[in-house]
Amino acid sequence: MSVSELKLPAAIGAVAAGGALGALTRYGLGELFPHIWTTLVINVVGSLILGILAALLVHNKGWYVFLGTGFCGGFTTFSSFAVHAVTESPIRSILYVLGTLIPAILAAALGKELGERWIRNREGAVA
Secondary structure, three states: OOHHHOOHHHHHHHHHHHHHHHHHHHHHHHHHOOOHHHHHHHHHHHHHHHHHHHHHOOOOHHHHHHHHHHHHHHHOOHHHHHHHHHHOOHHHHHHHHHHHHHHHHHHHHHHHHHHHHHHHHHHHHHO
């Protein structure tokens, strides 16, 4: 099912429900671990999850809208990342930006590779 095949109210509902779940998860982790590095970990883990979803749900846009756009969109936070980047000392800001961007991009690539590998292994087991 493609996103265009989803009825607009269903797509909006899927994004909203996934986003609420992701945002609540991020909020809970932020309350449990109130530290700047919590945002970094959340963004890297969210990138890993989104990479996996990009591979696994390539043919299921309905679930991708819920989990990818919704959950991962609500779970990760670019705005908090940006605020941390400009409110720390210059050295800490540079380290924080590089320490977030590089691992997040690598995590997304790793997630996509893991998802694709899982699909290949599953298809090999079925054949």
